[in-house]
Amino acid sequence: MISRAARTILAGTFAGVLLLTASCSSGADDAAEPETADAAECASLDPDLVWYGDIRGRLDRMIAEYGECGDPGDVDEGAPLALFDWDNTVVKNDIGSATAYWMLRNDKILQPRDRDWTTTSRFLTPEAAAALSAACGTEVAPGAPLPTSSDVNCADEIVAVMDEETRSGLPAFAGYDHRRTKASYAWVVQLSAGRSMDEVEEFAIAAREESLAAPEGSTQVVGSTVVDGYVRYYPQIEDLVKTLHANGFDVRIISASAEPVVRVWARELGLPPERAMGVRPVVSEGILTGGLVGCGGVADGEDTVIPYVEGKRCQVNEVVYGIGGPAAFDPLPADRRHVFAAGDSVTDVTFLADATGERLVINRNNPELMCHAYDNSDGKWLITPMFLDPNERAEEPYPCASTAFTEPDGRAGPVVRADGTEIADQRDAVY
Incomplete structure (x- = not known):
C-alpha cells in the first residue's frame, strides 16, 4: 500500500521532472496536472473548522502517513482501522x-x-x-x-x-x-x-x-x-470521518449504547450497519429477550460483558479480527491493531490505549482517562475540549496516584502505565 505521504513525494518528484523537461519544450502547463489531480483526490481536514492547538495538523499528518487516497477501506484487505466511541465523542449527549x-x-x-x-x-x-x-x-x-x-x-x-x-x-x-x-x-x-x-x-x-x-x-x-433534550453531531468529527474515508481508512464505531440505536445514528456518517458496534441484544424469533450477546467466551445471555472498558477491546477483537474465547480480552500485536481511536470517558480507555497512531480524547473531566491522556507517556494522546458547550476546568488535580482507577470490584485505586508504574496526579490544562 502506498501511503498518501509517499504519493505526495512521488507526485512532487514526477512534477519536478516534467517541469525540467518542460523548460526545453512548450508543454510546461501539462506538467502540473498529475500533482493537481493527486492533491484533489487526497482529502485533508477542513481548515475552516476549529480544532484545539495543533490537533488538526497532527491528525492530517497521521492520515497522510497511514492512508491511501481513494474509497473507504476494509481492514481485512489491509486498510488502516480507525475506531470511534459514539456518545459525547461523535455527538454531544447520549x-x-x-x-x-x-x-x-x-x-x-x-x-x-x-x-x-x-x-x-x-x-x-x-x-x-x-x-x-x-x-x-x-x-x-x-x-x-x-x-x-x-x-x-x-x-x-x-x-x-x-x-x-x-x-x-x-x-x-x-x-x-x-x-x-x-x-x-x-x-x-x-x-x-x-x-x-x-x-x-x-x-x-x-x-x-x-x-x-x-x-x-x-x-x-x-x-x-x-x-x-437535544443531541448534536460534532462537525469536526463528521469531517474527520469523511476525511479518513477519503484516505482509505476502515472507520468503525464501538459504543456502549444499543447496537440498533447506534446503527440508526451512524447512517449520517455514511457507515453501513456492520461498521457500527454497540451493546448487542439477544433476539429470539425476532423479539428482544432482555439478554445480551456475550464476548470473550461468555455465553450469550449471561449479560456480564458489554463494550465497556475491556469489553470494548473484546468486541473489537472478536467482531473485527475474529479472535474468539478469552483471548479476545488480550491486546493484539501492534501491527494488527487500529491506528486511530477517539473517546471521552473511562469506557474508552482501553481501546484508546491500544491505538498505535494518534488518540483523540474529548475532555469531559473523567479522571482515569484524563490521567492517561495528560501523562502522555508515548506522545500519542491528543486532548481537546468538547466541541460544543465544553466543561470548565477541573478545579483539583485528577487523583491519578490514589483513587482515579476503578478496580473490577468497583474499588478505587491508582492509575498505572502499561509498564506498571504509577501515574502522578495531573492538572487539567485543556478546557
Whole structure:
C-alpha cells in the first residue's frame, strides 16, 4: 500500500521532472496536472473548522502517513482501522439515553416478565427491584406497555435507576465486573425486552429526529425529572470521518449504547450497519429477550460483558479480527491493531490505549482517562475540549496516584502505565 505521504513525494518528484523537461519544450502547463489531480483526490481536514492547538495538523499528518487516497477501506484487505466511541465523542449527549427517554414519554417500555423487575438484569439490587415495583405497580399485565407518559412515579424511578440509584438514594446495581460492563448501561438496552428489532429502530429514528430538532442546550421533562433534550453531531468529527474515508481508512464505531440505536445514528456518517458496534441484544424469533450477546467466551445471555472498558477491546477483537474465547480480552500485536481511536470517558480507555497512531480524547473531566491522556507517556494522546458547550476546568488535580482507577470490584485505586508504574496526579490544562 502506498501511503498518501509517499504519493505526495512521488507526485512532487514526477512534477519536478516534467517541469525540467518542460523548460526545453512548450508543454510546461501539462506538467502540473498529475500533482493537481493527486492533491484533489487526497482529502485533508477542513481548515475552516476549529480544532484545539495543533490537533488538526497532527491528525492530517497521521492520515497522510497511514492512508491511501481513494474509497473507504476494509481492514481485512489491509486498510488502516480507525475506531470511534459514539456518545459525547461523535455527538454531544447520549443517544441511548435519548432513546430511553423517548420510550418513557411514549409508553414503549413493557411490564417485565412475571411483573418481576429482577428479570430485567441479574445485577439489579433487591432494593431497586422493590422500588420499581412500588412505583410502577403490578396492575399492568406482563408484556403490556407501562403508562410512563402519565405515571410520573414510574417514569421517575426508571430514570433514577438508569442513573444507578433509586430515588431514595440506594444503589441500583451490584455484583458486576466494572472493567467489563456497566450494569446501568446494559439495563437501558434491556428495557427494550419484548420489542422487535424493527420497533427499536423505529424508536431510535423518532428519538433522533426529535433530539436533532430540539434547540441546542435544551432540556426535557421525563416524569418530573429534567434531563438532556437535544443531541448534536460534532462537525469536526463528521469531517474527520469523511476525511479518513477519503484516505482509505476502515472507520468503525464501538459504543456502549444499543447496537440498533447506534446503527440508526451512524447512517449520517455514511457507515453501513456492520461498521457500527454497540451493546448487542439477544433476539429470539425476532423479539428482544432482555439478554445480551456475550464476548470473550461468555455465553450469550449471561449479560456480564458489554463494550465497556475491556469489553470494548473484546468486541473489537472478536467482531473485527475474529479472535474468539478469552483471548479476545488480550491486546493484539501492534501491527494488527487500529491506528486511530477517539473517546471521552473511562469506557474508552482501553481501546484508546491500544491505538498505535494518534488518540483523540474529548475532555469531559473523567479522571482515569484524563490521567492517561495528560501523562502522555508515548506522545500519542491528543486532548481537546468538547466541541460544543465544553466543561470548565477541573478545579483539583485528577487523583491519578490514589483513587482515579476503578478496580473490577468497583474499588478505587491508582492509575498505572502499561509498564506498571504509577501515574502522578495531573492538572487539567485543556478546557
